[in-house]
Amino acid sequence: MSFGLAEKGLKKREEFRHFAENELDTGDQFPRDNLQKAAERGYLGYPIPEQWGGQGEDFLSYILLIEEISRICSSTGVITAVHTSVGTFPILYFGTDEQKKRYLPGLAQGKMLGAFALTEAGAGSDAAALTTTAVAVDGGYRLNGCKVFITSGGQADLYTVFATMDSKKGVKGITAFLVEKDSPGLIAGKPEKKMGLNRSNTTELRLEDLFVPMSSRLGQEGDGFAIAMSLLDGGRIGIAAQGLGLAGASIDYTIRYMKEQEEGGKTTEQGVSFALADLAARFEAARLLVYRAAAVKDAGERCSKEASMAKMFATDLAVDAATRCIDLCGLNASRQDNPLTRYFCDAKATQIYEGSNQIQRIVISRQLLK
Numbered sequence: 001m002s003f004g005l006a007e008k009g010l011k012k013r014e015e016f017r018h019f020a021e022n023e024l025d026t027g028d029q030f031p032r033d034n035l036q037k038a039a040e041r042g043y044l045g046y047p048i049p050e051q052w053g054g055q056g057e058d059f060l061s062y063i064l065l066i067e068e069i070s071r072i073c074s075s076t077g078v079i080t081a082v083h084t085s086v087g088t089f090p091i092l093y094f095g096t097d098e099q100k101k102r103y104l105p106g107l108a109q110g111k112m113l114g115a116f117a118l119t120e121a122g123a124g125s126d127a128a129a130l131t132t133t134a135v136a137v138d139g140g141y142r143l144n145g146c147k148v149f150i151t152s153g154g155q156a157d158l159y160t161v162f163a164t165m166d167s168k169k170g171v172k173g174i175t176a177f178l179v180e181k182d183s184p185g186l187i188a189g190k191p192e193k194k195m196g197l198n199r200s201n202t203t204e205l206r207l208e209d210l211f212v213p214m215s216s217r218l219g220q221e222g223d224g225f226a227i228a229m230s231l232l233d234g235g236r237i238g239i240a241a242q243g244l245g246l247a248g249a250s251i252d253y254t255i256r257y258m259k260e261q262e263e264g265g266k267t268t269e270q271g272v273s274f275a276l277a278d279l280a281a282r283f284e285a286a287r288l289l290v291y292r293a294a295a296v297k298d299a300g301e302r303c304s305k306e307a308s309m310a311k312m313f314a315t316d317l318a319v320d321a322a323t324r325c326i327d328l329c330g331l332n333a334s335r336q337d338n339p340l341t342r343y344f345c346d347a348k349a350t351q352i353y354e355g356s357n358q359i360q361r362i363v364i365s366r367q368l369l370k
């Protein structure tokens, strides 16, 4: 029996685990093959309504999918999460009928890849400080500026880009735009050499006099910041699931390693087994937080506090678990080709994006004190 997941969830997890373990690879290039295989099963539009080409599944099932994919290849996990929660949902929630018809079926069926371009060199946690500009011109807008650290940069087909039309208006001056990959003036930089998640192609995105037709504005002028913020709760639960996948992978690896050691006649020290017990208990607690946040979202209720708690707890655990498991497994685990090294390097970024874990603490404490 698994408290928190009904029979449907347990079956879904089994299906996703089978898929991830048998179909996904862990190479070092952008994981086109993994994404293609996910698309063939409808996994790139899992929570998108059937009407728009998706599977119409609940958010909790989608979260289980991200957890299981991330257990095997967390770059594929984050690309899928970004594509879905901040690449496709903006159009589902805020798009016009024309925008939905133009983009949703392609995104939901994985024929197009979605990305989200908010962050700038001087506007990360304080996204409202962005300086990319949008100026109204005949028939549309001209965008100028530079986004940084954009997941799937240069690989995505569609970017939701945020720009200010009037910096004096602060957040009320920000507007969202849908930008197609081949738009003249959209220039993706070289992939960043990151410490982890090396398959996820994180790049700068320059916008040089880029023309966006009126029909590609998402929402009304000035709605951009509210659109970005409204997507974050769902996005954060997705990253929490990525953290879960990584933490689970570290713990499972360490259990297997210790069993092999015992089978070889080595006794596990009590201190080592206690550390493993602590991690396993924290992992179960993290799962409950993450699934609860998804269930609150599925119920259509506000889930900011739950999403932030889940993201903070699960991604902090992902880093702690990898660190501790490397300690527990000793010398072998510190080799570069050991999976624990990859889990450790991949886990670090989960504490930073979709709002750093300091920002999650601000969200939680504000909710508690209001």
Ligand SMILES: Cc1cc2nc3c(=O)[nH]c(=O)nc-3n(C[C@H](O)[C@H](O)[C@H](O)COP(=O)(O)OP(=O)(O)OC[C@H]3O[C@@H](n4cnc5c(N)ncnc54)[C@H](O)[C@@H]3O)c2cc1C
Pocket (backbone or CB within 6 Å): 082, 116, 117, 118, 119, 121, 123, 124, 125, 126, 148, 149, 150, 151, 152, 194, 197, 202, 349, 352, 353, 354, 355, 356, 357, 358, 359, 362
């Ligand atoms: C691998 C990766 C992929 C990413 N993908 C995307 C993407 O697809 N699209 C996108 O738009 N962005 C993306 N980002 C950017 C990411 O969202 C930002 O890195 C994040 O918001 C933090 O911004 P920053 O790095 O500029 O840090 P800063 O905001 O400069 O913060 C620096 C430090 O100060 C802390 N801090 C900041 N403000 C406060 C405060 N008020 N109180 C307490 N502490 C504070 C932060 O927690 C952090 O530790 C990605 C980042 C990474 C690493």
